[in-house]
Amino acid sequence: MRALERGLSLLAALNAAGRADPSGLAHKTGIDRTTTYRLLATLESLGYVTKSPSDGQYVLTPAVRDLSEGLTETDRAARVVCEELFDLLGQVTWPTDFATFDSGWMVIRETTHRLSPYSVHRAMVGRRRALLDTAMGRAVLAGASESRRQEMLEIALLHGTIPGDRAMLADRMATLQADFADRGYAWAVGGADPRISAIALPLQGATHVLGSINVLFFTTAMTVETAAERYLPSLSATVARIEERLRVQGLTV
Structure with a gap:
């Protein structure tokens, strides 16, 4: 040694x-x-x-x-995100996830599930979640540039991870973007689990959206609007700190 x-x-x-x-x-x-x-x-x-x-x-x-070479910029960014998520846990005891787009899915890279008293899932890192039906996927799409968003949708269509055709997707994306602009966050009820709802924000890099961070909660515990009122300020502050740390460290994936 x-x-x-x-x-x-x-x-x-x-x-x-x-x-x-x-x-x-x-x-x-x-x-x-x-x-x-x-x-x-x-x-x-x-x-x-x-x-x-x-x-x-x-x-x-x-x-x-x-x-x-095996350490990607996403891995390096995830280390920063992980530290901030654990700090966020002191304010938001519900589980939080950091996920990135990968081959038509959102893939969880970091999580506080194992430490949250309200988690019903423990081993979450590496799990895939739907792009259009989850708050984290909707947040990434809403936070992406038009060209990046179309690229992600094309990849998802190619891999068969989203249903429908391009015309249907255009209408759905217009609705999702308008809702995100009105609320200031993405949301989903029962997207990956009928018991669970979520709110989420995109995480931005210098050139494009890096991923998203969510807050999960039991659908029976509160509405999406109540969750946003209680937790969105803390989540927004955490995302801002992460983006600043990544900028300072030159991690602009």
């Missing part, structure tokens, strides 16, 4: 410096020179660092980037 920790420290230091010799890396990391030489030799044999032929200093190789 110690060797792994030191090896990662060297990679981080080299990433920050761009190029460095063993003595410089030893100084930056606090690792003794003998160990630094040994670790660099190991990292070089594994293909993660190499010596520059021009000056003999160590530089990172493309293999280091390959390590991060």
Whole structure:
């Protein structure tokens, strides 16, 4: 474990410096020179660092980037969302989800279901939800640009995840957009579960909508309007904080 920790420290230091010799890396990391030489030799044999032929200093190789290829911008954004959702839980004890559009569905990326006392579903991350029949799907469509919205609808039609034809969808989208503009939020009753209602807001990036965040509640507990009156201010503030954090961190997926 110690060797792994030191090896990662060297990679981080080299990433920050761009190029460095063993003595410089030893100084930056606090690792003794003998160990630094040994670790660099190991990292070089594994293909993660190499010596520059021009000056003999160590530089990172493309293999280091390959390590991060499985981490998408959506994954990075989800980490920020997760932190804010857990803070929101202190104000809204009903479950909340963060979902993104994927192949005609809304896919849940983060959730507070496992911590909410009112959740009837626990393992939610990765579950798919309907695009047109759920608050989260409607929020994403309402928050998208016209071109992006049409793209999502075309993908959903291609995958068979929404019914009807383009003319029917145009009429339905006009109704949904007008309702969102009037209310300031998307909503659904019994979209994924007849017992559950939801309100949702889109999460915007610098160039397009990233996903949506909802608040779920029992249909018998309150109306959509009551839920919006109670929880929309907190939900709106959370979305605004997330968007600002993503902007500051340069996560603009």
